[in-house]
Amino acid sequence: MKKLVFTVPLLFLFSGCSNLEEPHDESRVALIKKTNPPPIELVDHPETDSVGHAIKKDVDKLEELYDTAVIQGMDKDVLVAYKVKHLQRFHMKKIEKKMKKKLEEKYPDMDFTVSSDYKIFLETIRLKERIESKHISNKEAEKRFKEIVDLQQELT
Template sequence: MGAIHRWVLLACLLVLSSCGQNQQVKDSQLTLMKTTNPSPIVTQKNKSNDHVKDIEQDVSSFPELYDVAVVKGKKDTLVVYKVKHLYRFKMKKIEKNINKMLEQKYPDENFTISSDYKIFLETVRLDEKMKSSKYTAKNAENRFNEIVNMTKDLK
């Protein structure tokens, strides 16, 4: 009887551990559907992010959007957003309006704008990496440039 109980216990532990792994996958997938409101990011450590916060607030003011992330690099500013489901059929118009507003309000900035979920997810991951003390400003700028290039490849 003792050996049977051990096998049953082992089988239960295997089933429970596999359930835990599936839960981790589901949590990462839900990140795309939940509002995360990542803080504005500046890839250079010595730069202030006040200007970037203003950009985030301006873009967040659009009623069609429910989540916005802004990253300021050396040359470019990446604005990534999620569109509410009811407005998804107007995405081109929304992007045009956001671009127009940003160009008028911040003429000296070079904006890259995207509503792609993958780009949003990569931006959130960059934010998480930058919170680590081991992640350098150079690494952040390189990853930022990779994300900006991804947006150009998707268009």
């Protein structure tokens, strides 16, 4: 009887603490695991072979990177957030310079913001989840995109 008195409340406690309908599973593990999100395009006519997808493919070719997230804004602004492989952390400035140069040469009419900051990466994943779950309008998504870019500018 004593075991039952202790076991039942523990079961209720553990079942109450687990949130099975958590819509943001990807953002919860974004900093630990490779998420490889598709590019987010806030433009009016997203296409499968758009500039955002091409940028993501080009950035993914860099072997120093672990994971990347790309947001293409309404204007010519593009945010590229990435995670670097562990042993490449010593070369982060060099990697960022190499990536930015490569992107600016291939897409000269775009304005790139490149970030290896985990906070920026996480905010990008969260924005993607909000857009996919239809919890945010295009106007609000563009506003949030600009806030993330401003946050990156503030960090540098």
